[in-house]
Each structure stands twice: as structure tokens, then as C-alpha cells.
Amino acid sequence: MPETSIMRILVVDDELVARKKLQKIIDSIGECKAAESGEAAITKEALLVETASSGEEALRRLKTFPADIVITDVRMPQMDGLALLEEIRLRYPDIFVVIVTAYGNIEDAVRSMKAGAYDYILKPFDFDVISMVIEKITGHKSILQKGVFLGKNRRKGYRFENIIGQDPKMFNVFQMITDVSKTKATVLITGESGTGKELIADAIHYKSPRRDGPFIKVNCAALTETLVNSELFGHEKGAFTGATAQKKGHFELADGGTIFLDEIGDIPIPTQISLLRVLELGTFQRVGGTSTLKVDTRVVCATNKDLFEAIKEKLFREDLFYRINVVHMHVPPLRERKSDIPLLVNHFLKKYCTETEKNILRVSREAMEILIRYRWPGNVRELANVIENVVIFCKGQEVLPANLTGQLRETPKTKEFVLTLSSSSLPLAEATMMRKVLEETSWNLKQAAKELDIARGTLYSKMKKYGIEKPQ
Structure with missing residues (x-):
């Protein structure tokens, strides 16, 4: 972390001894790290720590102390750590919350992680564990600052290129994008429908040295079996009925850039053979042609199918799978990163209010809780559609539970x-x-x-x- 960058940490515990001990550990982390590396990676001055003796006091402090991290004990009178986590997630969704729990209390740790905590630490405090958690968060913030547009208001939330999220699972995706974009390696992106696989392909291309080259997107599921070869590799005049002129295919058009093969699991077996040749040698022939063409095209693939099952059912070639699976990136479904839901809700609310010229200021606590609780089988795409619908029909300045469809309000069994x-x-x-x-x-x-x-x-x-x- 640069010397001028300050990481603000709020420690919350109803026990004075615990607060002071944790504060002392955090203050000493920077000094130890600087001594080990000889650099000001994390300095004492870079870690600004304040404390609060209750969940209620913590919320008051956050109004004037823009914390990056809140480390809170889970067992406190009145507002406990999980209730505080819920409040922070609703009010300040960009804050990283770390839960402190007693050694052996697995139930609290599991509940906090499922509720959207970034991580948990155990009592008695371990210097190395606390240091590792803070360094991990520092690293994640660094990733965001390199490729993320935060705007002037730090409470708007985190964005990596056009991808919104601060859940640890998404930071792993962000780090992989940063690393793989520097290479020419073939990438396979997997994930359920609506998770944002195309946005990740966009980020890989536009952060790569090929950013100024063409970026061709192909929806393989939309290609008919009779024309898929022609679309991908082009055709010569007279190659088939209706081929009245020579046509370049998507691979040829993407020469010097990137081709994104979305839903690659839907490509028929005969075409998979031709695709394998392009990936291995960079060469192909147009349909009806005899000349071998060579291209320099980076390939990014995506699918929501289980390709292992497709291989077992002889619907996908195993050799092609290993060729496209050089780098595998899995995008988690929205139900596995619930801490990102408030960020996404606020983003889409602002987006659709701007488009419709409406002035909806906020989502009520009750409505947000419903949105967080819902399973989102259609993932981010479904959430965007729900918020667009809400904006269209909402008559007031606040989104209430009544503005949400009955399906969302049903308690999941x-x-x-x-x-x-x-x-x-x-x-x-x-x-x-x-x-x-x-x-x-x-x-x-x-x-x-x-x-x-x-x-x-x-x-x-x-x-x-x-x-x-x-x-x-």
C-alpha cells in the first residue's frame, strides 16, 4: 500500500481490554511489515484505528469516520456483531466487515460469512492472522484502485472496469483478469446465466495489449448448425446456395484482437474439430476454399453448461476442452455474494432513474432485506430487470416492499x-x-x-x- 494511502479501521467490542489489545496489534502490524521488507508497504501511519464500545456507537462513529474496515466482536449486548454487520451492509455496502468470534464457536463464524462478512478472526487474537486479513483487504483495494472507477464519492461502491462488487469471490476474479489480460492465453469463463461472463471478457480484452484491436463477440447458441462454420471461418463465393460473394468469418475479422465465443458448449462436434485446429495452429480454411489462412487472434470462451457432463455424453470434445481451459475463471452466482447486492441495487437504481428521469432517492431497509434474502436464479441480469421494473412503476421517492413483486416477497422454503x-x-x-x-x-x-x-x-x-x- 502506498505510504500516502490510509486504511481506516474501526474496532468494535464491548470489552475495553479486547479493544485495546486489538488496537495495539493493528498499530504494531505496520512496524513489523516495514522492518521485514525495508519498505513502507503498510506503516503505522497508514493504519488509522478508532474504537467503539457497542454496535450503536459504531454506527454513530461511521457517520464521521469513513472506515474501510470494521472489525467487530460478534457477542455484544443490545446490538450484536451480526446485527451491526446487517446495518453496515445496508448503509455502507463498501465497508469490509470482519467478525471476531470465540475459538470453537463455529456457528457464529458460519452465520457471519453467510450474512456477508468479508472474513472472521478468532479469540484469543493471533497477530499473524489479523495481519493476513488486513493485507488481504489492502491487496483487494489495490486491485480496485488500478482498474476501477470509484468517482468522487467513496460511498458509491467498488467497480472493476464495468463489474461491480467487493465480495472476496469477486476480488479473486478481478485479480485473475488483471493477471491473464497481460497474456495471450486462452480463457474459459464458466458461470450461471446472468452472472456477467461477457463483462469479464470485455475487461480481459480492454485491459490487454490488444485493446486497440478488434473485439468480436459471437453467440454460439444463436448460430445454426448449417451456417456455424461459415460464420466463424468465412466462405468463398459459390461455396453453397446463397453464397454470392466471398465473406470473412469472425476469426478473420478478429485478427490482431480478441474473439469471444459465448456459449461455446453449443457448438456442434464437426465445428469443434475446426475450432481445435485454429487454437492449436492459428490456421483455418474458409468454407469452400483451399487456401490456408493464418490469424493472430486471442480466444476467450464462456459457457453456463457443465462441460464435464457434455464430454461424458459425447457432446463436447475432450481435447477441445483442455485446449480452451488454459485459464479457467468461474463467476460465482449472486446468491454466493450477497454482500454485493446492496451495491448492485444502488447502481441499477441510479442507472434506471437517470434513464427515466425519475427521482427515487433510496430503497427502504425492509425492501433491501427482501432483495438480499431472495435467491436470484437469474443472477445480476435478473436483479437489473427487477430494479428497472421497480423504477418504472414506483410513484414515490423510496422503494418499499409493496413495489417488489410477490415472488420476491415470498419466504424461501x-x-x-x-x-x-x-x-x-x-x-x-x-x-x-x-x-x-x-x-x-x-x-x-x-x-x-x-x-x-x-x-x-x-x-x-x-x-x-x-x-x-x-x-x-
């Missing part, structure tokens, strides 16, 4: 799973919960992912991480 934990390890608790849900759903991965409220791709990766396999 959830299934309860009884879980007994023999350890205070959060990873072990997560693995135990996943195995329990998988058993309850007869190892139906789609149903298990739904019950766990995570994407199926996330479930796959977690199962691999924890070594969870279906019994033979």
Missing part, C-alpha cells in the same frame, strides 16, 4: 439438516455439512448444491478440496 460437530475447525465443519447434505439428497449433486445454496461448480471444487467421493 429451506430444508433443515441436523449436524453434530466434534471439532472447532471451520473447514471440517463445512466438509461435514457437505457430506451430510449429499447423503440426504442421495448424492444428487444438483439438488445438494441447491440445498447448500451454492453453484454446482463450487460444490465440485469443494468436494475435490475435501476429498469427498460418492461411496461405490
Whole structure:
């Protein structure tokens, strides 16, 4: 972090001893880091710490102290840490909230993470853990400052290129965009419909050395099987009925730039063979042609399909999968990054109010809570459509629950799973919960992912991480 950049931290705990100890640790972090590196990566002067003895006092302090991070104890009288987290998420969605919980209290840690906390730390305090959390947040802010348009008002929220978010999962995506955009590597972007895969492809191209070259977007799902080769690789005059002139294909038009193949899982097998050749050699022939053309085109692909299942069903070539999967970026569904919902709601509210010349000032607390609670199967695209509808029909200056459709206001039905934990390890608790849900759903991965409220791709990766396999 540059020497002139200040990270403001608000420590909240009802115990004076805990507040002073945490403040002392934070004050000493910068001095230790500077001594280790010989640089002012994080200095004592760069970490400005204030304290509050309750959730209510913390909210009063935030009116005049624009904190970047709030570190709050979870167990406090009157307004506890989770209630404070909820208030901060509604009022100041750009603040990173870190929850402090007693060692062994897994339930509080899990609840806080699901409620949108950035991270959690355990008591008794560990210098290295607190230092790591602060450095991680500092790194994420640095990513944003390099490619993000914050505007003059720091409370507007975080944007990376045109992608809005501050959830840790999105910071991982931002970091990958920054790293991969410098290369020519082929990228596969996966994620559910409406998660913003095209925006990520945009960011990769416009942050790359190819930004001044062409950027060709192709919706593979919209191409008919008879014309897909012609669209991608072009055709010669007379190549087929209706081919009255020579035509360049998308790959040729993207020479020197980037081609984005959206919904690549819908490309027919014969075309996949031609696509594999382009990726391996950079060469192809137009339909009806004999000359071999060579192009310098960077390829970015996206899909909402499970390509592993498509390979098993012989609908997608395994060799093509490994060729396009040089760099894999997974975009999390909106239900897995609920802390971004207030940011997105405020962004779309402002956008559609500007377009319709309406003056809706805010979303009420009750309406925002409904929006946060909803599962958003259509992800960010669905949220944008909902807010556009709200703006069109809202008659007042505040969005109320009555302005939201009945579907949003319905309380989601959830299934309860009884879980007994023999350890205070959060990873072990997560693995135990996943195995329990998988058993309850007869190892139906789609149903298990739904019950766990995570994407199926996330479930796959977690199962691999924890070594969870279906019994033979």
C-alpha cells in the first residue's frame, strides 16, 4: 500500500481490554511489515484505528469516520456483531466487515460469512492472522484502485472496469483478469446465466495489449448448425446456395484482437474439430476454399453448461476442452455474494432513474432485506430487470416492499439438516455439512448444491478440496 494511502479501521467490542489489545496489534502490524521488507508497504501511519464500545456507537462513529474496515466482536449486548454487520451492509455496502468470534464457536463464524462478512478472526487474537486479513483487504483495494472507477464519492461502491462488487469471490476474479489480460492465453469463463461472463471478457480484452484491436463477440447458441462454420471461418463465393460473394468469418475479422465465443458448449462436434485446429495452429480454411489462412487472434470462451457432463455424453470434445481451459475463471452466482447486492441495487437504481428521469432517492431497509434474502436464479441480469421494473412503476421517492413483486416477497422454503460437530475447525465443519447434505439428497449433486445454496461448480471444487467421493 502506498505510504500516502490510509486504511481506516474501526474496532468494535464491548470489552475495553479486547479493544485495546486489538488496537495495539493493528498499530504494531505496520512496524513489523516495514522492518521485514525495508519498505513502507503498510506503516503505522497508514493504519488509522478508532474504537467503539457497542454496535450503536459504531454506527454513530461511521457517520464521521469513513472506515474501510470494521472489525467487530460478534457477542455484544443490545446490538450484536451480526446485527451491526446487517446495518453496515445496508448503509455502507463498501465497508469490509470482519467478525471476531470465540475459538470453537463455529456457528457464529458460519452465520457471519453467510450474512456477508468479508472474513472472521478468532479469540484469543493471533497477530499473524489479523495481519493476513488486513493485507488481504489492502491487496483487494489495490486491485480496485488500478482498474476501477470509484468517482468522487467513496460511498458509491467498488467497480472493476464495468463489474461491480467487493465480495472476496469477486476480488479473486478481478485479480485473475488483471493477471491473464497481460497474456495471450486462452480463457474459459464458466458461470450461471446472468452472472456477467461477457463483462469479464470485455475487461480481459480492454485491459490487454490488444485493446486497440478488434473485439468480436459471437453467440454460439444463436448460430445454426448449417451456417456455424461459415460464420466463424468465412466462405468463398459459390461455396453453397446463397453464397454470392466471398465473406470473412469472425476469426478473420478478429485478427490482431480478441474473439469471444459465448456459449461455446453449443457448438456442434464437426465445428469443434475446426475450432481445435485454429487454437492449436492459428490456421483455418474458409468454407469452400483451399487456401490456408493464418490469424493472430486471442480466444476467450464462456459457457453456463457443465462441460464435464457434455464430454461424458459425447457432446463436447475432450481435447477441445483442455485446449480452451488454459485459464479457467468461474463467476460465482449472486446468491454466493450477497454482500454485493446492496451495491448492485444502488447502481441499477441510479442507472434506471437517470434513464427515466425519475427521482427515487433510496430503497427502504425492509425492501433491501427482501432483495438480499431472495435467491436470484437469474443472477445480476435478473436483479437489473427487477430494479428497472421497480423504477418504472414506483410513484414515490423510496422503494418499499409493496413495489417488489410477490415472488420476491415470498419466504424461501429451506430444508433443515441436523449436524453434530466434534471439532472447532471451520473447514471440517463445512466438509461435514457437505457430506451430510449429499447423503440426504442421495448424492444428487444438483439438488445438494441447491440445498447448500451454492453453484454446482463450487460444490465440485469443494468436494475435490475435501476429498469427498460418492461411496461405490
